[in-house]
Amino acid sequence: MGKMKHIFLINPAAGKGKAADLIPQILQAVKGESVDYEIHRTMNAYDAQKYVRERCERDAEPMRFYACGGDGTVNEVVNGLYGFPQAEIAVVPVGSGNDFVRNFDNREAFLDIGRQLAGSASPVDVIRYELLDPDTGEEGRGVPRTGVALNMYNMGFDAQVATKAGEIKGPVLKGSLAYFAGVGIILARMKPVTLSVRVDGQDLGEADYLLAGVANGRFSGGGFDGMPLANIRDGKMDVILVRNVTRRFFLSIVKKYHDGQHMDEPKLKGILYHYPCEEAEFIPATDMQMVIDGEPARVGGVRFRVEPGSVMLSVPV
Numbered sequence: 001m002g003k004m005k006h007i008f009l010i011n012p013a014a015g016k017g018k019a020a021d022l023i024p025q026i027l028q029a030v031k032g033e034s035v036d037y038e039i040h041r042t043m044n045a046y047d048a049q050k051y052v053r054e055r056c057e058r059d060a061e062p063m064r065f066y067a068c069g070g071d072g073t074v075n076e077v078v079n080g081l082y083g084f085p086q087a088e089i090a091v092v093p094v095g096s097g098n099d100f101v102r103n104f105d106n107r108e109a110f111l112d113i114g115r116q117l118a119g120s121a122s123p124v125d126v127i128r129y130e131l132l133d134p135d136t137g138e139e140g141r142g143v144p145r146t147g148v149a150l151n152m153y154n155m156g157f158d159a160q161v162a163t164k165a166g167e168i169k170g171p172v173l174k175g176s177l178a179y180f181a182g183v184g185i186i187l188a189r190m191k192p193v194t195l196s197v198r199v200d201g202q203d204l205g206e207a208d209y210l211l212a213g214v215a216n217g218r219f220s221g222g223g224f225d226g227m228p229l230a231n232i233r234d235g236k237m238d239v240i241l242v243r244n245v246t247r248r249f250f251l252s253i254v255k256k257y258h259d260g261q262h263m264d265e266p267k268l269k270g271i272l273y274h275y276p277c278e279e280a281e282f283i284p285a286t287d288m289q290m291v292i293d294g295e296p297a298r299v300g301g302v303r304f305r306v307e308p309g310s311v312m313l314s315v316p317v
Contacts, residue, residue, distance in 0.1 A: 070095015
């Protein structure tokens with residue numbers, strides 16, 4: 001194994017230009033350290049993923065790719081390097097939600113380029129999805145037929161809110177503020193998603209769900225601790241299903257859902273279901289909104305499978 005190459009992928013659109021502000025910090029951190037580094041600015045959607053994949057296919061040397069952006073940038077980099085043992089990912093969270101790094105206690109260290117360069121990598125799980133509906137996918141609605149997520153997939157209310165938050169976020173409404181505004185808008189017209197669900201081969205039948213999630217990490221929506229039992233290194237994914245409820249009932253539990261205190265809430269007995277598992281299938285009655293690491297897509301049936309320890313994640317010291 002040769003010397004590690006450090007490649008910084010800057011998404012100029014992330015966090016209202018905060019990613020571009022990292023360049024002087026990067027140059028300062030690598031100066032005098034004899035670091036073999038490159039900086040690549042992404043140009044458009046999927047550019048980071050395409051660039052990382054092409055580099056991994058071309059170069060066998062050890063590479064660390066720094067995803068400088070939001071959760072969508074992280075997702076692109078992970079999909080680019082997935083399956084290449086010479087590559088690892090580091091996350092520099094300068095997006096609006098930055099939910100993935102909320103899984104770590106030392107979040108401020110992720111913004112310190114010097115500490116990032118000194119980071120060490122260890123294996124983490126990812127969750128692979130596969131679209132089962134031939135009418136969705138690249139040819140149909142723009143989402144690849146298969147891919148992986150480092151953090152989470154959301155369906156139902158969470159997905160509708162995340163999509164709306166993406167539409168309304170701007171200089172004033174950003175991150176969790178945009179998410180809360182999205183909650184208000186979707187709440188006024190909330191509709192359940194009708195799903196048939198299978199978990200590790202067990203058929204759960206069809207039901208109306210307010211929301212559903214398949215999680216590797218704990219957080220979504222700019223800080224909602226919706227999956228407090230999820231762990232990126234436990235070799236499992238966490239499926240959560242919440243049956244349809246009234247607006248009034250939802251408002252009575254949304255604070256506990258935000259704070260990660262909903263799993264043992266007595267009021268949710270018979271409404272909230274949690275399954276740590278290795279594989280799951282979600283078949284919607286029509287099609288559905290699904291959010292992949294914060295990025296919205298419209299899909300039909302989907303199969304999910306955890307891929308334990310399949311990506312090397314570098315964490316700052």
